[in-house]
Structure formats: structure tokens, C-alpha cells
Amino acid sequence: MASEQASGHLNQISKSDAVRTMFAQIAPRYDFLNHALSLNVDRRWRRRLVRSLATVLERPGARVLDLCCGTADLSIELAHNAETWGVDFCHPMLKLGVRKVRDSRSNVVLIEGDALKTPFPDASFDAVSIAFGLRNLESVREGLIEMLRLIKPGGKVAVLEFSKPIVPVFRNFYGWYFNRVLPGIGRLISGSKTAYRYLPDSVKAFPDQEALAAIMTEVGFSEVTYYNLFYGVAAVHLAEKRTPERRR
Ligand SMILES: C[S@@+](CC[C@H](N)C(=O)[O-])C[C@H]1O[C@@H](n2cnc3c(N)ncnc32)[C@H](O)[C@@H]1O
Structure with missing residues (x-):
């Protein structure tokens, strides 16, 4: 019932x-819930990415773009290593990100915009990342096409997203937690009836x-590869953009 309400809500207006x-x-409440519900494991996952x-x-001079950057946790991690840009279309999330970037004095530029239509020219970045964002886009395929466009030849993309647990017994236990327990806790703490019902529903559809x-x-x-995190609860997919072959 709650699930029907959530997907019904998402169908009446555009998904975006x-x-x-x-x-x-x-x-x-986003950061608090992220860290509490994952027992801080989400931070380790972003560092691994x-x-x-x-x-x-x-x-030298590497530039990286973090799409769907939200409150900028991954952008700030990336900025230890390279000049970083973050894009998100949700103003309140980005506002919290701006404060965190300022407090941490990180080398991050945050931009409000749509990950499917970014303002950057082709081949602007050495790397493009997206953490827990791809699943939320209107089209996964279009999101990936935009990332490919933005990466320089020889550059890399990294996608961190919830995935499918690979150990059957654990999958059942985790399914119960993710589908039955987490939406209730999320609703209590965030005050949103739909958001933490949408989470398991959107992971199922991904x-x-x-x-x-x-x-x-x-x-x-x-060179598409992936590795699992916590037995496949999440996964990081990595890939490269081919360098055009040199003419003889
Ligand atoms: C689950 S949060 C992830 C935030 C952050 N990457 C993290 O690791 O915590 C998903 C974010 O994607 C953003 N988002 C979803 N669709 C988007 C789009 N089409 N363009 C830009 N941002 C988008 C949302 O506003 C939200 O901040």
C-alpha cells in the first residue's frame, strides 16, 4: 500500500x-539518516570510490565532476585529490553542501543544475562520479551518455549505487531490513512518508x-568493471572512455 502510494506519487508528476x-x-535530515542507517559505512564506500x-x-591539473552531489560528501572527498565540481538540482541539498564545502575549505565548486543536461562542454573532466544518484535520474541510460560526453578520452567514470546482495541468506535478511524496517525508521526521523519507501522501491527497479x-x-x-560492497548491498562500477585511435 505504502509502496503503491510512493510509486503513484512519482507517476503523476515527472520523476525528476x-x-x-x-x-x-x-x-x-539526509546526512544524519545516511550515516545512522548505514552505521557510517556510507562514508567508507565513498572513500573507496x-x-x-x-x-x-x-x-597534474585533474578535474573531476561529481553528479547528483547532494550535500557534497563525495565532492569533498574527491577534492582532497583534484579540482572538483559538483552538480545537483535540489536547492536545499546543495545549500547544505555549500556550507560543508566552506567549513572544510575544500576545493569544490557547486552548481545547481540537471545531471542530464549539464552546462559543461564535451570532454571537460578527467573523471566523473555519481553516488546514489543514477537510480534517481529520469533515465539511467541518458545519465550515462551525459557522463561519457563529459569525460576526456582516457578518463574514468565511477558509479556508486545500491545493488543486489550476492549471498542468498544475507539477501533475505537484508531484504527484510531494507523493505520493512528502514522505511519506518526513515519516515519517523525524516518526517517524509514517501522518501524511505521510495528508496527500496527504486533500488528494486534499478x-x-x-x-x-x-x-x-x-x-x-x-573497460567496464565493478566490485561489490558489503556482499553486494552496493557496488561501484568503473569504466573508461576510449582514446581515439591515432591515424598512421
Ligand atoms: C541519494 S542523494 C545522493 C547525494 C550524494 N551523492 C551522496 O552520496 O550522498 C541523490 C541526489 O541526486 C539528486 N538528483 C536526482 N536527480 C537529479 C538530476 N536529474 N540532476 C541533478 N541532481 C539530481 C538529488 O537532488 C539528490 O541530492
Whole structure:
């Protein structure tokens, strides 16, 4: 019932508008809930993503774009290594991010905008990341195409997203927690009836590890790989943009 309400709500208006409104509602509690519900594991996952991009972030003058940056946790981690830009279309999330960037004196520029239509020219960045954002886009494929456009040839993309637990017994236990327990806690703390029902629903609708890797290959990325985090609760997908072959 709650699930039908959540998806019904998202169907009546465009997914983007519903997602933006939902994150605006939960923004003040977003960081707290993220860290509390994951027992701080989410921070480790973002750091792991940054380490996976090390080879490109270490390039002299490297520039990285963090799409759907929200309150800028990943952007701030990335900025230890490279000049970082963050894009998000939810003003209240971004406002919290601006404060965190300022407090941490990080080298991050935050921009309010749509991840599917960014204002940057082709091949502007050495790396593009997206953490828990791809699932929320109107189109996963269009999001990946935009990322491919933005990366320089030889650059890398990293996608951190919830995925499908790979150990059957754990999958059942986790399914119970994620579908039954988490939405209740999320509703109590965030005050939003739909946001933490939308979370498991949107993860269910999102491609699993292999399917996402296949879509990334289809849209034109090369060297697509992924690794699981916490037995597949989440996964990081990595891929490269081919360098054009030199003419003889
Ligand atoms: C679950 S939060 C993730 C935030 C952050 N990346 C993190 O790791 O905590 C998803 C974010 O994606 C943003 N978002 C969703 N669709 C977007 C779009 N089309 N353009 C820009 N931001 C978008 C939302 O506003 C929200 O801040």
C-alpha cells in the first residue's frame, strides 16, 4: 500500500520533479539518516570510490565532476585529490553542501543544475562520479551518455549505487531490513512518508550489477568493471572512455 502510494506519487508528476521535491523535504535530515542507517559505512564506500579513481585524480591539473552531489560528501572527498565540481538540482541539498564545502575549505565548486543536461562542454573532466544518484535520474541510460560526453578520452567514470546482495541468506535478511524496517525508521526521523519507501522501491527497479555493466558497455564505455560492497548491498562500477585511435 505504502509502496503503491510512493510509486503513484512519482507517476503523476515527472520523476525528476518528484525526486527534487522529495530530497528538498528530507534535506535537513539526509546526512544524519545516511550515516545512522548505514552505521557510517556510507562514508567508507565513498572513500573507496575515490581510491578507485586514484590513477586519474593524480594527473597534474585533474578535474573531476561529481553528479547528483547532494550535500557534497563525495565532492569533498574527491577534492582532497583534484579540482572538483559538483552538480545537483535540489536547492536545499546543495545549500547544505555549500556550507560543508566552506567549513572544510575544500576545493569544490557547486552548481545547481540537471545531471542530464549539464552546462559543461564535451570532454571537460578527467573523471566523473555519481553516488546514489543514477537510480534517481529520469533515465539511467541518458545519465550515462551525459557522463561519457563529459569525460576526456582516457578518463574514468565511477558509479556508486545500491545493488543486489550476492549471498542468498544475507539477501533475505537484508531484504527484510531494507523493505520493512528502514522505511519506518526513515519516515519517523525524516518526517517524509514517501522518501524511505521510495528508496527500496527504486533500488528494486534499478539494474543489478551485471545489467548495469551491460548498459555501460552498450552506451559506449570501455573497460567496464565493478566490485561489490558489503556482499553486494552496493557496488561501484568503473569504466573508461576510449582514446581515439591515432591515424598512421
Ligand atoms: C541519494 S542523494 C545522493 C547525494 C550524494 N551523492 C551522496 O552520496 O550522498 C541523490 C541526489 O541526486 C539528486 N538528483 C536526482 N536527480 C537529479 C538530476 N536529474 N540532476 C541533478 N541532481 C539530481 C538529488 O537532488 C539528490 O541530492
